[in-house]
Amino acid sequence: MSDLKRGLSEAVGAAFADLGLPAELARVTASDRPDLADFQSNGALAAAKRVGKNPREIATAVAGRLGADSRLAAVEVAGPGFINMKVTDGALSARATEIAADPRLGAEPVAVPRRVLIDYAGPNVAKPMHVGHLRSSIIGESLKRLYRFRGDTVLGDAHFGDWGYQMGLLIGAVTDERPAIGAVVEAANAAGVPPADISAFEAVSLADLDRLYPEAAARGKADTDYRDRARKITAALQAKQAGYYALWERFRDVTRVALERDFHALGVDFDLWKGESDVEDLIDPMVAELDAKGLLIDDQGARIIRVAREGDKRELPPLLVVSSEGSAMYGTTDLATILDRKQSFDPERVIYCVDQRQADHFEIVFRAAYLAGYAQEGQLEHVGFGTMNGADGKPFKTREGGVLKLGDMIEMTREKARERLHEVGLGESLPPAEFEAIAGKVAVAALKFADLQNFRGTSYVFDLDRFTSFEGKTGPYLLYQAVRVKSLLRRAADEGVAAGPVAVIKPAERDLVLTLDAFNSALVEAYDRCAPNAVAEHAYRLSQAFSKFYAACPILSAEPAVRASRLTLAATALAQLEQALDVLGIGVPERM
RNA sequence: GCGCCCUUAGCUCAACCGGAUAGAGCACCUGCCUUCUAAGCAGGCGGUUGCAGGUUCGAGUCCUGCAGGGCGCGCCA
Numbered sequence: 001m002s003d004l005k006r007g008l009s010e011a012v013g014a015a016f017a018d019l020g021l022p023a024e025l026a027r028v029t030a031s032d033r034p035d036l037a038d039f040q041s042n043g044a045l046a047a048a049k050r051v052g053k054n055p056r057e058i059a060t061a062v063a064g065r066l067g068a069d070s071r072l073a074a075v076e077v078a079g080p081g082f083i084n085m086k087v088t089d090g091a092l093s094a095r096a097t098e099i100a101a102d103p104r105l106g107a108e109p110v111a112v113p114r115r116v117l118i119d120y121a122g123p124n125v126a127k128p129m130h131v132g133h134l135r136s137s138i139i140g141e142s143l144k145r146l147y148r149f150r151g152d153t154v155l156g157d158a159h160f161g162d163w164g165y166q167m168g169l170l171i172g173a174v175t176d177e178r179p180a181i182g183a184v185v186e187a188a189n190a191a192g193v194p195p196a197d198i199s200a201f202e203a204v205s206l207a208d209l210d211r212l213y214p215e216a217a218a219r220g221k222a223d224t225d226y227r228d229r230a231r232k233i234t235a236a237l238q239a240k241q242a243g244y245y246a247l248w249e250r251f252r253d254v255t256r257v258a259l260e261r262d263f264h265a266l267g268v269d270f271d272l273w274k275g276e277s278d279v280e281d282l283i284d285p286m287v288a289e290l291d292a293k294g295l296l297i298d299d300q301g302a303r304i305i306r307v308a309r310e311g312d313k314r315e316l317p318p319l320l321v322v323s324s325e326g327s328a329m330y331g332t333t334d335l336a337t338i339l340d341r342k343q344s345f346d347p348e349r350v351i352y353c354v355d356q357r358q359a360d361h362f363e364i365v366f367r368a369a370y371l372a373g374y375a376q377e378g379q380l381e382h383v384g385f386g387t388m389n390g391a392d393g394k395p396f397k398t399r400e401g402g403v404l405k406l407g408d409m410i411e412m413t414r415e416k417a418r419e420r421l422h423e424v425g426l427g428e429s430l431p432p433a434e435f436e437a438i439a440g441k442v443a444v445a446a447l448k449f450a451d452l453q454n455f456r457g458t459s460y461v462f463d464l465d466r467f468t469s470f471e472g473k474t475g476p477y478l479l480y481q482a483v484r485v486k487s488l489l490r491r492a493a494d495e496g497v498a499a500g501p502v503a504v505i506k507p508a509e510r511d512l513v514l515t516l517d518a519f520n521s522a523l524v525e526a527y528d529r530c531a532p533n534a535v536a537e538h539a540y541r542l543s544q545a546f547s548k549f550y551a552a553c554p555i556l557s558a559e560p561a562v563r564a565s566r567l568t569l570a571a572t573a574l575a576q577l578e579q580a581l582d583v584l585g586i587g588v589p590e591r592m
Numbered sequence: 593g594c595g596c597c598c599u600u601a602g603c604u605c606a607a608c609c610g611g612a613u614a615g616a617g618c619a620c621c622u623g624c625c626u627u628c629u630a631a632g633c634a635g636g637c638g639g640u641u642g643c644a645g646g647u648u649c650g651a652g653u654c655c656u657g658c659a660g661g662g663c664g665c666g667c668c669a
Contacts, residue, residue: 025609033612042611045650055649079612080649124669161669217668276669302667314595314665323667330669357663359596364666386597386662393661424631453617454605457597459662461604466618470631473605473617480631488628525608537606540616551624551633570628592629 003106003520004095005029005039007071008085012041015065021047021058028085030518037076037084038514044081055081089504092513093565096502099516100568105576106519109151110527116152117341118144120353121268124161125255125275126170126209129262129406131396131462132355135385138451140353141268141585142532143383149583150527155345158259160275162252163333166213168234170251171244172226173216174204181247188243189236195243201250206258209251231325238280252277258407265410267444267585279336283328286336287321295371296321307367316360319368331365338369338380349379351530356384356457383530386459388451396462410443416468417442417476424470426592438589442468445475445586452584453536473540475586478577481543482588484550485574492556492567499571500564508545508552512569515545519576523583532584539580546573 002010005028013023025043032040044062048055059081066075066083071091076084099106120140123129129137144156175182180200188195220227237244256273263269287303290296296303301324308316320329328336341347352362362382369375390396398404417439421427427435450467454460470476492499504510515538522538525531555566578588 027609029608036612040612042609045611046609049649082612122669164669166669300667304666312595316595317666320666325667327667329667331666333669356597358669360664361669384597420631426629426631455607458605459598463604466604469618471618472631474631477617477631480629484629484632491628521608529608531608533606534608537616544616547632548634550628551630554628556628592631 002108004071004087004091004514004517005521008039008087009041011066011069011071012043012062012083015062016043016047018065019058019061021051025050026062030514030521031084033084034511036078037074038087038510039085041083041085042081044077044083048081059083089510092504092510092517093502095517096504096513096569096572099519099576100499100502100572105572105579106516107149107523107579108520113151113153114348115345116147116154116349116351117345117347118147118154118156118351118353119159120144120156121158121263121270122161122354123158123255123259125167125251126206126213127255128206128210128258130403131388131406131409132403133406134266134409134447135388135451135456136353136355137263137266137268138448138585139383139385139456139532140351141266142448142452142535142583143351143353143530145583145585146523146526146532146535149579150523155271155347156269157272157274158270159337160252160256160273163238163276163280165230165234165327166217167237167248167251168230168232169216169220170209170213171233171237171247172230173212174208174247177208177212178203185243185247188246189241191242193242194246198246198250201247204247204250204254206254209255235327262407262410265407265440265444266447267587274337274340276333276337279333279340282336282340283332286339287328287332290321290372293372295368300324305368305371307364307371309367316364316367319364321368331361331368334361334365335368335372335374338365338374339372342374347379349381350375352380352382354382354384356386358382359384381530383456385456389459389461391461391463393461410447413443413447413464413468414439416464417446420468420470420476421592430591438592441587441589442476442479442592445479445581447475448584448586449475449478449536449539452532453540455531455533478539478543478581478586479588479592481547482574482577482581483590483592485546485570485577486588486590488550488555488570489567489574495556497556497567498564499567500561502565502568503561504565505562506549506553508549509566509569512545512549512573515542516572516576519580522580526583535580535583539577539584542573542577542580546570546577549573 009028012026012028016026017023025046028039028041031037044055044059047058059077063075063077063083071087072085073088074086078084118140121137144154148154175185184195184200220230237248295305302320303322304318304320306318319331321332323329366380370377387395427438446467522534526534553566
């Protein structure tokens with residue numbers, strides 16, 4: 001079951017092959033000139049260039065061979081050699097009926113499913129998430145759903161930043177501030193067994209950690225004695241000394257509870273909560289192995305892997321595996337994580353959904369991984385994204401100039417969603433719990449759609465008023481459209497009206513079916529380019545096409561056969577819209 | 593200094609391998625609710641795609657240079 005676009009591509013490709021031209025040039029796309037055609041192929045232009053013939057002649061010959069295709073109502077050659085195709089109402093009706101019956105709503109799965117791991121969000125112990133985590137979470141979640149929907153076996157990993165020097169700093173700061181905790185930790189360290197009673201640890205909250213960490217980090221920079229002490233604690237923690245390790249577990253657990261609350265509110269979830277600590281034990285053997293492979297080079301007291309390649313425009317720095325002080329670095333952990341993933345899941349593709357600014361870092365780590373044989377060239381991909389900016393065009397800050405916590409941003413958006421709902425008097429008759437659930441969905445839709453409608457690589461401006469508006473190209477608008485159809489379908493069910501085969505009559509119906517048919521190519525494009533904005537764009541177009549259809553074509557009051565056809569169209573548009581929104585990580589309420 | 597990215601309508605953003613008349617939304621203007629949710633629909637206004645060259649039948653897209661903005665450049669993560 002293929003979409004019209006692909007079906008026509010095959011037909012045009014066959015015509016090309018008949019003429020001795022490369023069939024792969026025969027790509028059919030939605031027409032740029034809907035006034036002239038439904039679909040077009042520019043292949044004759046490309047073929048003409050390749051074989052040195054007149055493009056119009058080729059186009060005319062191809063058009064002649066397409067004339068017999070029963071799906072086509074008209075084939076014309078236009079301009080320098082465009083092949084314009086108009087499909088019959090019958091072909092559209094058949095395609096619509098097909099999509100309506102398809103549990104995948106017209107989307108084809110990938111030909112060869114792969115094992116894919118998506119590394120996103122990247123929260124840290126002791127630090128609440130802030131707006132910087134928003135994009136990674138939203139985009140990564142969407143990619144996970146997109147890949148999964150296309151048929152791959154996908155794991156999402158939060159890649160928890162839970163290890164390293166900052167943990168030593170924090171343990172020092174907490175034990176200093178709370179002697180009772182310090183005493184428990186010291187006793188356990190001395191005894192070499194985990195503390196029996198850790199009730200003292202319960203006094204440590206995420207807010208404490210969040211407050212203490214910046215202070216400790218600043219002091220660590222200024223005060224060498226303090227820094228040395230933190231390093232010693234770090235080393236002891238990494239050696240799993242009982243007291244430190246127990247306190248660290250408390251840090252990790254208290255942080256994770258808060259993180260999961262934020263992720264839940266955002267509609268983001270993970271299959272894996274692997275952290276840096278999980279690969280700690282792999283590091284020493286890995287370093288030994290890298291050494292045995294002859295990849296490690298001593299340089300300025302450190303041990304590095306050189307990753308520069310011929311043809312590089314500039315010299316890429318090496319991967320620093322072991323620092324001059326003997327400790328593992330950021331990149332070392334990343335490399336060990338690649339090894340760990342190979343040994344556990346053996347992914348054929350790993351996507352790192354991380355800020356664009358880390359592009360060099362990942363390039364270095366990936367090259368090292370390829371050299372080490374931990375992954376095959378090209379399997380690792382950094383999917384970078386731009387920043388979310390404030391109205392001033394600079395990375396988003398609160399009015400006070402601070403970093404906005406993700407939880408606060410979500411609550412801010414929910415509050416705005418409640419206001420918006422009240423403004424238009426919606427949902428007020430619903431039970432408070434349902435109203436609150438709707439406000440939550442409106443908020444998530446607002447944030448996610450605002451982000452995902454932009455190509456991930458570019459930065460965008462955060463504007464809550466605009467994002468939460470029910471008018472225009474927004475998440476709430478899409479929810480409204482979906483809910484409106486649900487209401488219609490409920491009414492149809494109440495009246496006992498049944499859906500039936502689609503028969504396209506009006507232009508608005510044609511356009512709606514053409515849009516439904518374009519779902520697959522939107523998914524393919526999003527998949528190939530790791531660009532969920534293609535799906536967001538499709539969801540919006542579908543909503544618009546439905547809305548036009550809804551305004552132009554009465555449904556329940558139409559005569560029975562027309563009514564049955566239109567009900568199928570409405571139900572299919574809704575199902576596909578919900579599926580597209582689901583890929584974006586956006587859920588739709590039943591009513592509003 | 594070297595490297596990467598960005599600059600498209602008043603504002604916020606699209607534009608798949610180079611293709612026809614560069615698209616949406618917001619804002620502004622004109623119509624349409626006794627009929628399925630008007631949070632909508634129909635229409636209008638708005639562009640020398642930062643600047644200057646080049647390649648091409650054809651350039652927002654490719655190449656060169658310039659201007660402006662952002663980011664990165666081994667012992668933080």
